[in-house]
Structure formats: structure tokens, C-alpha cells
Amino acid sequence: MPSSLKARVRARMEKTKEPYQQALRHVRAEEGRMPVASPRVERARRVADTAFAIAVIRAREAELPERERLFYDPFASLFPPDSTEASEGAARFFALPFFRDGIRLRTRAIDDAVREAIDAGIRQLVLLGAGFDMRGHRLPEVAAHGVRVYEVDTPEQLERKQITLKRSGLSNAANVAYVGFDFDTRDLAEELAGALEMAGLRIGERCIFVWEGVIGYVDDATIDGSLRAMAQVGGPGARVAFTHAEGSFGSETGSARLARLGYHLDHDDTGESLWRRYLPG
Numbered sequence: 001m002p003s004s005l006k007a008r009v010r011a012r013m014e015k016t017k018e019p020y021q022q023a024l025r026h027v028r029a030e031e032g033r034m035p036v037a038s039p040r041v042e043r044a045r046r047v048a049d050t051a052f053a054i055a056v057i058r059a060r061e062a063e064l065p066e067r068e069r070l071f072y073d074p075f076a077s078l079f080p081p082d083s084t085e086a087s088e089g090a091a092r093f094f095a096l097p098f099f100r101d102g103i104r105l106r107t108r109a110i111d112d113a114v115r116e117a118i119d120a121g122i123r124q125l126v127l128l129g130a131g132f133d134m135r136g137h138r139l140p141e142v143a144a145h146g147v148r149v150y151e152v153d154t155p156e157q158l159e160r161k162q163i164t165l166k167r168s169g170l171s172n173a174a175n176v177a178y179v180g181f182d183f184d185t186r187d188l189a190e191e192l193a194g195a196l197e198m199a200g201l202r203i204g205e206r207c208i209f210v211w212e213g214v215i216g217y218v219d220d221a222t223i224d225g226s227l228r229a230m231a232q233v234g235g236p237g238a239r240v241a242f243t244h245a246e247g248s249f250g251s252e253t254g255s256a257r258l259a260r261l262g263y264h265l266d267h268d269d270t271g272e273s274l275w276r277r278y279l280p281g
């Protein structure tokens, strides 16, 4: 991004307190380059509400005896569904076969992927579509190694997360930055890089990206753009831990898509392989 544009965006952010992407859109609109997009508020809210069902499952895990837990998230119980629609939406998820164990297993597997990345010297963790993921607060390895955490989600979702944390007396952790951002944009790679850089991320210095439970809610162009953005932001040696379902990559297989975009697929677990690893017997 040209530095003159960057400076104008920064000045607008300071003046209006708008999140990066909104400021960028206004500056571009002033230049006549792009109309200010009207947010698809209702759909975004429904998608955002899906994070509650996940938080409920993680909260139940914390109630299990320690030897039975796959992970410990003492913060998840702060995020019960906050409206009738959100409760009904969560109930629909709970009715799905294996929903609970699926969330338990993927949470643990991604926790392990984050720990491995930290062991390998990675010090930047980016949660794309962070929702109510509290890895930045709850994984002891993050604090122990001074890992900087960037939580990316819509500004509305991050606002309600921050309000909840504040109400619960949990002041913002110094190592966590909140990056309000909508992935549904034409210039995803450039805009995401800009937003993360403004939030303090060192572009090109290895990151681990967590992209958990997001692919199902964005279209194929956004999936592609997100993968390109992560490659650009994280540079060589960056890692991505993500969840996907059959058909997530259209007519392509996941491994073909990843290879085409320059990724090396290190491992591809199925629900069954995770089950055998973490819930033997």
C-alpha cells in the first residue's frame, strides 16, 4: 500500500476512532476509488452468533474432572448466548451428531498446533475469525514466551467480546490486539496485511494463524483470498491451523488448493484420527 494512503488512513483512524478497514474505505471513497460498502449486518450477526455454541461446549469442558478434559477454558462460560436467536441457533448446533466432540477435538488439536509453533520459535499468533476463542489468555505458553496475539473478527463481534471481558473485570491483556475486520472484501490480502500491521504485527515475521470454524461461513473467493493473505502476512515458515469440511474447496481437494497457493500440507486430520489420538477407547 502506498505510504501516502497509509498515512491518510492512520490520520482518519486517529480522528474518527474507526477501525482500519472502515477508515480505508472512507479514504478510498474520498478518492473516488470505491464506494463505502454497506455492511450486511443481519447475516454477519447470525454468523457471529455461531461462536456462542462453541463457547458453551468449551465451558462444559471446564466442568469435567481434570483427567477427562481435553483442554481448559475458564473464560468460555462468560459467553452464554445473549439473545433468543442466539440460543435457538446454538440449540440447532447441539442437535447435530458429534457436534460436542467435534468441537472438543478440534479445540485440543489446534491448541497443540499452537504449542508446537511456539516451541518452534513462532511469536505471533493470529486468530482469524476469533469469535470467543480465548487462546491468547488461556494458553500458559503464550504468556510464558511473550507471544503477541492478534484477534481478527468483525468490529461488532470484537466489541461484544471486549464488553463482556470488561464487565467480568478482565482488563485487556497487554499481549492481545483486537483487529476489527470484514473478510468479505475485494482486496483481502492487502487490507488484512494493512490492518494487522497497524495493530503492530511484524509482516513477514513468522506467524501461526488459527482459522477455526470460519471456512464454512465465507465464499470461495474469500477462502482463496484468506490463504493468499496469510502467505503474504506470515511469509516463509508461517503456519496455519484450520478446520474444513468435505467440499469446502469446491471441486478441488483441500490439498490441491493448498499446493496451488504455495502451502505445504503438514498433516490433515480427520475427526476419526483425532478421536483415536485424544479419546482412545
Ligand SMILES: C[S@@+](CC[C@H](N)C(=O)[O-])C[C@H]1O[C@@H](n2cnc3c(N)ncnc32)[C@H](O)[C@@H]1O
Pocket (backbone or CB within 6 Å): 047, 048, 049, 050, 051, 054, 055, 128, 129, 130, 131, 132, 133, 152, 153, 154, 157, 181, 182, 183, 184, 211, 212, 213, 214, 217, 218
Ligand atoms: C463459528 S465462529 C468460530 C469462532 C472461533 N474461531 C472459534 O472456533 O471459537 C465464526 C467466526 O468467524 C467470524 N466471521 C465469519 N465471517 C466473517 C467475516 N466475513 N469477517 C470477519 N469475521 C467473520 C464470525 O464473526 C465468528 O466469530
